[in-house]
Amino acid sequence: MKQISHIWFLSRKRILLLISPLLWFWLCGQKSASGNFQLTDLQANYDAPAVIPTSFYVGVGFAISAAVGGFFGLRFYRAKMEELEQIRIKREQTDMTLHTLYESLKMSEDEVELVHRLGNKREAEEILSMMRSNKLFEEAVDELIEEGSLDAELMAAIHAMRTKLQFNLTNKDCEVINTKMLLPNMRVECSVTAKGRQLAFISLIKEVSERGVRIDPPMIKRRPANLLQFKVIKCRVRRQGDADYEFALRVEEQKTETPGIVWLGHSNDIRKMAIRESERLELNQDALFRRVEASEYEQEMRSVRGSADDYKIKGKIIDMSAGGMKLAITQKLEDPLKNGEIFLFHLSGASLLENMAATVLATIPSGKQLNVHLQFRDSNALTRIKLLQFLHRYKKQQVAA
Secondary structure, eight states: OHHHHHHHHHHHHHHHHHHHHHHHHHHHTOOTTOOOOOGGGGSOOOSSOOOOOHHHHHHHHHHHHHHHHHHHHHHHHHHHHHHHHHHHHHHHHHHHHHHHHHHHTTOOHHHHHHHHHHHTSOOHHHHHHHHHOHHHHHHHHHHHHHHTOOOHHHHHHHHHHHHHTTOSTTOTTSOOOSGGGOOTTOEEEEEEEETTEEEEEEEEEEEEOSSOEEEOOOEETTEEOOGGGOSEEEEEEEETTTEEEEEEEEEEEOOSSOTTOEEEOOOSOOEEEEEOSSOOEEEEEEEEEEEEOTTTOOGGGGBTTSOGGGOOEEEEEEEEOSSEEEEEEOSOOSSOOOTTOEEEEOOTTSOOSBOEEEEEEEEEEETTEEEEEEEEOSOOHHHHHHHHHHHHHHHHHHHHO
16 A cells, blocks of 8 residues: 555656646746747736736646545545455455354365355355354255255255254254254154044154154054144143243154154244243152132132141142142042142242142143143242242252252
8 A cells, every 4th residue: 555655656746747847838828839939028018917817727726626636536545445455354254264163063065065055155254144043044944945956865964954053942042933943852742632622642752854853643552643633733842941832733644554653844833932930940749739620719728727638639749940830640530630720739848838829731641640730820929939949949959969
């Protein structure tokens, strides 16, 4: 930049030296080659006042305009060169960051080529953003699907890339936008509606691919249930320390020769359920429960002065959070448990003045036991504080053990 300015300064000086004599003769109205110049021309003429020729004003205006234009033009040129230099430095830094990310992920040449193919001739900065955002990554995959150039090998490579970038349900930095984020061996709560009744079961995810989600069907009389009779299966998964996510998946395939393999299609319609107020902890604590119809429930029933004979249901608290708990019941109930019923129980170790009350949200049979999901109700501020303190103490005991 300094060399360019120096050259421009020298060139401008030479031009001024060259045109100065010509400009002088032009302003005087004389030509350098004329031979009719006489001494009388130098005599003062007092007959008329001296008049500055118009050409003088034109020349001065031209010189000033040229100087001002040159000054601002040079400033614009320097600013433009600095801007281009900053863009070049930024691109180099982005390329360096991108290659560092490739190395940290130990990506092969084929994987790097896949990333650039998903980038679809985007700039390095946009590719870097795509590798850091699962939303941008899925948008790039959708663009590739629309092009119709997605074969089985490429689908497998894309799913492997999603796994390598950790765009899954366990990564809390990622927004849950589709079921492709599910992972194998993840527990999913499923439910189907048959003849007006809702049947629930728990299954493990066996495989997740671009094709769909493979789960194990429930067993009925030691045989896999036929899930093809249902169009969709409602599912719910839990992200630890975050919330529950609910979605509906289409039943795509269940072959007769392999009835234990069920493929479900993917879904982008994900509904986020209530955010947990506290971490859910595993208790495995036995307790006695009193069952009350919702229409008969009154807050006075929570008094510890009630008869112990009313607490006839034996159960085990599997896990608990500040908002609710999961209960396992092994004894046979006289009447089927219905959603909306109230369970009263005493939480040992929580130093509560009253018993706890919880509403039945869902019942899920699992072998010989019945899993019951409950939500706490009618809890005042003091009860909530003591419940949180109880969970905190229990967690510290678990860590110490």
